[in-house]
Amino acid sequence: MTLLVDSHCHLNFEPLNAGLEDVLLRARENGVGHMLCVSVTLETFPEIRSLAHGHARVFASVGVHPNETEGREPTVDDLVSLAKDERVVAIGETGLDYYRSHGDMAWQQERFRRHIRAAKQSGKPLIIHTRDAAADTLRIMREEGAADIGGVMHCFTESWEVARAALDLNFFISFSGIVTFRNAETLREVVKQVPDDRLLIETDAPYLAPVPYRGKTNEPSFVRHVAECVAGIRQSDIDTIASVTTRNFFTLFSHAVPAHD
Ligand SMILES: [Zn+2]
Numbered sequence: 250m251t252l253l254v255d256s257h258c259h260l261n262f263e264p265l266n267a268g269l270e271d272v273l274l275r276a277r278e279n280g281v282g283h284m285l286c287v288s289v290t291l292e293t294f295p296e297i298r299s300l301a302h303g304h305a306r307v308f309a310s311v312g313v314h315p316n317e318t319e320g321r322e323p324t325v326d327d328l329v330s331l332a333k334d335e336r337v338v339a340i341g342e343t344g345l346d347y348y349r350s351h352g353d354m355a356w357q358q359e360r361f362r363r364h365i366r367a368a369k370q371s372g373k374p375l376i377i378h379t380r381d382a383a384a385d386t387l388r389i390m391r392e393e394g395a396a397d398i399g400g401v402m403h404c405f406t407e408s409w410e411v412a413r414a415a416l417d418l419n420f421f422i423s424f425s426g427i428v429t430f431r432n433a434e435t436l437r438e439v440v441k442q443v444p445d446d447r448l449l450i451e452t453d454a455p456y457l458a459p460v461p462y463r464g465k466t467n468e469p470s471f472v473r474h475v476a477e478c479v480a481g482i483r484q485s486d487i488d489t490i491a492s493v494t495t496r497n498f499f500t501l502f503s504h505a506v507p508a509h510d
């Protein structure tokens with residue numbers, strides 16, 4: 250069977266970082282071949298970079314999360330220069346989140362615009378996070394020409410209309426363990442409609458563990474449950490979902506070189 254890819258996780262977060270070798274072993278035992286460890290601050294980026302340099306099956310991104318308010322604000326040049334690292338395959342996670350941040354969101358929008366510019370300059374695609382901010386997210390993607398570089402809408406929870414707009418902008422749609430939640434019926438309708446060649450899956454570990462691990466620490470090995478759930482919704486099978494999503498991952502993140510034992 251084709252190995253799965255976890256297209257979005259945070260291996261450097263607690264408690265995954267403490268037991269990392271076991272986490273990676275369990276991923277392997279569950280048929281997870283590769284993982285993309287996603288950056289949320291400039292301060293923690295070096296941890297992610299060394300994880301990706303130390304493990305052939307872990308790739309890195311560089312970016313500052315939309316809700317991050319403590320760390321250094323990245324310039325376009327900062328991002329472009331850090332993205333030159335050969336193990337960095339994407340820019341993000343970036344985007345807009347009006348659920349956890351409030352008030353004047355101009356700073357968040359400016360940060361998002363700088364990530365899009367950096368992605369276009371570096372030739373590496375975007376990882377976009379959007380929550381309670383779909384209209385502004387799509388507007389800024391259009392204004393900044395994000396379609397020129399493309400990327401992924403990660404942990405997708407929006408409507409089919411938003412998915413359709415993102416697909417039209419050259420983006421992939423990634424589903425997390427949320428698709429396994431009992432109350433996610435509307436989202437499962439979206440899962441049905443995303444074309445095969447734009448579909449990705451992720452854990453967003455250590456958060457959002459899928460059923461039957463809901464409430465526990467999430468980890469990349471659980472992406473298998475996301476794949477099984479997506480296969481059921483699409484009346485497909487896990488082998489097909491694995492080969493489709495793995496092929497899509499290496500198509501989108503074209504700087505990621507698959508590891509071979
Ligand atoms: Zn996110």
Ligand SMILES: [Zn+2]
Nearest residue numbers: 257287342453
């Ligand atoms: Zn994330």
